[in-house]
Amino acid sequence: MGALPRETVVDVLEQRLRERILAGRHPAGSYLPPERELADEFGVNRTTLKHAFGRLVHAGLLETRHGVGTRVRDFLRLGGADLLPMLVRHSPDWIGEIFEVRHSIGALIAERAASRATEAQVAELRRLVAAVAEAKGGEDAQLADAEVHRALARATGNRVYVLLTNTLFNAYLPVRSALVGPFEDARAAHDRLAPVVEAVAARDESAARTAAGAYLSATERIMLEGLADTGRGQGGQR
Template sequence: MEALPRETIVDVLERRLREDILAGRHPAGSYLPPERELADGFGVTRTTLKHAFGRLAHAGLLETRHGVGTRVRDFLRLGGADLLPMLVRHSPDWIGEIFEVRRSIGASIAERAAARVTADQITELRRLLTAVAAADGGDPAQLADAEVHRALARATGNRVYVLLTNTLFNAYLPVRAALVGPFEDARTAHDRLAPVVEAVAAGDPEAARTAAGAYLSATERIMLEGLARSAGRGETAR
């Protein structure tokens, strides 16, 4: 067995500062207290504080100007979708907005894929769909399902759809275990997704969009129910 990683002081400090920023205790545009004051307040060295600042700057939450100070960035105005996993970890409420985008983009991807799919891509889609039914357990079925959606995005011929699909899946990562409900029965997961693949394979954009809408709505409902149960047990956004 592989040993679990241990949190360092920098990890703990980064998480504390991140939570303070996302909770609004340090508003966008405001400057953090001077480094010496913050370091003393947290009981850490300035070197440790600088390491935490560096991570948060890389994440898009802070910007430091020499001789001026460290300011909280307006991430909702300046940030990108790469912030979503961090925001979901802070508050699963973001999932509802992610699902809204998921429905819209997913339907568009299926529609576009049906208009552009190639014979080789149809073969790949059916192979990946078969892997969903053959998965041993909810987690493998969930991952297999994700690969079908990545293949659908590739079938659009638009690489931006591929990146958007990856972004949405990455956003789920902090709460993925709570979203396994639709995939616990692999055969049912397969049957739920099959109409989307077959409509795309048939080259019928309207049917593909309709099938994708039904699939996305059904899985969203089950996922949100699972997320609510996990939240009740205190298992999300740890």
């Protein structure tokens, strides 16, 4: 295994500023204190501060105007779904809202796939869902399951569904280990997902939507239980 990357001063400063912004300490539309003041507060030089600002500008949390200052961007009004991993990392409360979208989008994707999938895509779906049952361990099954959903999105023929699916998976990344519950038993994970694939293969749009809804509800329940257990465990360690 390679050495783990070490946090730099810029990494730490970026994290602290990001947490302040997301916690509302610096509200949307407000200007951050002058650079010299912030640099003194954090014990860094202004070059380091500018590097951290640059990352937060790229992330969509700040905007800098020459000669005016650095302002907190109204990311809830102007931001995109690419902010979700950062927001989940800040507060797992976002997961509940992500699950709501996951359920509605996932069911619609299955329905669309049932009406549009080619024979080659159906064959790919069956191969990928079989790989879920053969996975060794929860993490491998979780990744194999994700590939089935990516293939379902591709089978719709709509690239926006593919990007939305990727966005939702990316949003899970900060808490992925707490969401592994539905996949610890690879055979059970396969059996929950296989009816979706078979309904798509049968070109039955209604059955595909129903099967996807059942899959999404069942896995959501197990995932939320895992998150609750993780939260209780962390609370007990404090």
